[in-house]
Amino acid sequence: MNARESVSHEQAIELLPWLVNNSLDEREKEAVLEHAQACVICRRELTNLQQLQNSISDTSSTSPLPEPDLRNINARIDALIDRQNWGRELWSRLREALDSSWRIAFAAQTVALIVLAAVLFWPEPRSEEYTTLTQVQNLPDGQYLRVVFSPDLQQSQLTNLLDKHKLTIVGGPSIRGVYTLGVTNTSAYDDILLSGLQDDPDVLFAQPVIVGADR
Amino acid sequence: MPQSIAGKALREAIEGKEIALLGRIRRGDRGAFSELYRLYHPRLFGYLRRLLPNPATVEEVLDDVLLVVWKDARKFRGEAAVSSWIFGIAYRKALTAMRAERRYQAPLDHDADASAIAGVSSQHDDWIRAALMRLSADHRQVVELTYFSGFSYQEIAQIAGCPVNTVKTRMFHARRRLKVLLPVLAGQVKEQTSERA
Numbered sequence: 001m002n003a004r005e006s007v008s009h010e011q012a013i014e015l016l017p018w019l020v021n022n023s024l025d026e027r028e029k030e031a032v033l034e035h036a037q038a039c040v041i042c043r044r045e046l047t048n049l050q051q052l053q054n055s056i057s058d059t060s061s062t063s064p065l066p067e068p069d070l071r072n073i074n075a076r077i078d079a080l081i082d083r084q085n086w087g088r089e090l091w092s093r094l095r096e097a098l099d100s101s102w103r104i105a106f107a108a109q110t111v112a113l114i115v116l117a118a119v120l121f122w123p124e125p126r127s128e129e130y131t132t133l134t135q136v137q138n139l140p141d142g143q144y145l146r147v148v149f150s151p152d153l154q155q156s157q158l159t160n161l162l163d164k165h166k167l168t169i170v171g172g173p174s175i176r177g178v179y180t181l182g183v184t185n186t187s188a189y190d191d192i193l194l195s196g197l198q199d200d201p202d203v204l205f206a207q208p209v210i211v212g213a214d215r
Numbered sequence: 216m217p218q219s220i221a222g223k224a225l226r227e228a229i230e231g232k233e234i235a236l237l238g239r240i241r242r243g244d245r246g247a248f249s250e251l252y253r254l255y256h257p258r259l260f261g262y263l264r265r266l267l268p269n270p271a272t273v274e275e276v277l278d279d280v281l282l283v284v285w286k287d288a289r290k291f292r293g294e295a296a297v298s299s300w301i302f303g304i305a306y307r308k309a310l311t312a313m314r315a316e317r318r319y320q321a322p323l324d325h326d327a328d329a330s331a332i333a334g335v336s337s338q339h340d341d342w343i344r345a346a347l348m349r350l351s352a353d354h355r356q357v358v359e360l361t362y363f364s365g366f367s368y369q370e371i372a373q374i375a376g377c378p379v380n381t382v383k384t385r386m387f388h389a390r391r392r393l394k395v396l397l398p399v400l401a402g403q404v405k406e407q408t409s410e411r412a
Contacts, residue, residue, distance in 0.1 A: 014383045015368075017390070023367035049390075052397070055343060056362045066274075068256040070249055073278045077245070077285055 007031045012042055020049045139209070143183040144170060147197065148205040151177070161202060165193060180209065233297035240288040252281055258298075258364065259305055265359050266309045268348055269316055276312050280305045295373045302364065303374045306356060313352045346396040354389035357382055 007015070007028075012035040018024050019032050036042040145167070149158060162168065162181070171180035183193070197206040233254070239247035259280060263273045283304050291300055347355050353375075360366045360374060368386075372379045 014387060017361050017386055018368050021361055021365050023361075023365060023370075048394075052393070053362055065257050065260055068253050069274075070252055072274075073252065073281055073285075074245075076278065076282055077248070080282075080286070 007035050009035065009039060009042065012036065012039065013045060016042065016046055016049055020046070020053045139170065139180070144209040145181045145183065145194070145197070146205070146207050146209055147179045147181055147203060148177050149179070150202045150204055153202045157202065161200065165197060178205075230296055234293065237284075237288050237291050237297060240285060248281075248285055251284065255281070255301060259301070262302070262305060262359060262364055263309055265344060265347055265363060266352075266355055267312055267316065272312055272316065276305075276308050280308050283308075296370065299366070299370045299373045302360065302366070303376065306360075306374050309356070310352055313355075342397070346393055349396055350389055350392055354385050354392065357385040358389045358393070361386065 012032045015024060015028060015032050016036075019029060024032065032042075036046055149161075153161075166184045167181040168184055169179055170182040173179050194206060194208060197203050233251070236247045236251045236254075240251065256277070259277050260273060263276050264270060267273055267276065280301070284301060287304075291297070295303070347358060350358065356375065357371055360371045361368075366374065368379055368382045371382045375382065
C-alpha cells in the first residue's frame, strides 16, 4: 500500500482499531484517514473505537499495580540453577568414573568388530573338487577301470594282481585310494575281467570308465 | 505503538536496551534479569489481569513467563521485537491458564443477558473487564493486545503465531460482540450507580 493508493471500505474498517491505537505506519494511516473522511460508516465506527480506547486508557492508568516482587522467581531460578549444576556435576562424576571403563569397552568393541569382519569377509579355502569314482576324466582313448584295493594289500601282491589281469596304473591312488587302471590287453576287457576283479578279496571296488561316452 | 519519527527513535532505543539485557541474561546475569523483570512487570501484569478470570493466578503466570525468558534467552533470534517475543510467551501461557481455569468454572453463556455480570460490576474498569471475559480466548487476546498493550496487527500476528488476516478477522468478530456487550453493561452500571445515589 502506498500513500496515493486508496483502501477499500472493508480494508479500512478492518484497520480502524490500529488507527486508533496509533500503530499503523504512515502510508496506511493516511489511506485509512482519507477513506474515513468520505465514509460515514467508518467515521462513526472510528468515533466509537476512540471512545473505547479512551475508556480503556483511563482504566489502565487508574488501576493500581502491585510492586514487582522478585523473591518467588529468584527462588525458582536458584532451584533451576541448582538442578542444572547437580546434573552437570553428576555427569562429570559419571564420566570420570566410567572414563577407563569406557576406553576398555571401546577397545573390546573394536577388536570384536575386527574379528567379526575377518570371519565374514575372509576368503574361504577352496574345497577339493568332488568327483565320483566312475566320473569321466581327461584320459586318452582306451579302456580304463577305477579300482580300490584292500588297504592290507602289499606292493608285491598289487604288482602280481596287475600282471595277472594285464592292467597298468594310469592314475592314482587318490586321497581315497582310488586307482585308475588302463587295460593293456583290450581283447581281455570284458565282463569276465571285471567279474574277476570284483570277486578278488583284495579288491574292494571295481568299475569301468567308459571314456568318451559322457564327454 | 506510535509511528512518528520521534516515537520510532524511542522504540529503537528501547529495543536496543532490551536486546542488550537479553544478551546479558543469556550469560546468566541476574542483575540484567531483575532489570528486565521490573521493565515488563507492569505491562505483563496488566495484560494477564485482564485476560485471566482468577486474579490469584496472575502473579504465578507472570513468573512462569519470565522464567521462560530466563531459560530461553538464547533462543531469541531477533526476528521479532523483544516485546513481541515476551508477549508471545505470555500469550501461550495465558491461553493455557485460561483453558485450565475454564475447566474448573461453570462455562459462561455467551448469549445470556449481560445483567448477570453487570450486577457484580460496579466500577468502570469492571464492566470492560466483564465484557472481555465474555469473549472467546483468541478474541480477548487480540482486543487486549490492541487496545491495552498498543501492539500493531503485524506484531499481534507474531505474538499469536498466526497470519495477519486471522488477527483482523478475530478483531472484526470481537468488535461486533463488544458493540452488543458494552452498551448493555454500561447501562446496567449507570442504573445501579444512580439507584445507590
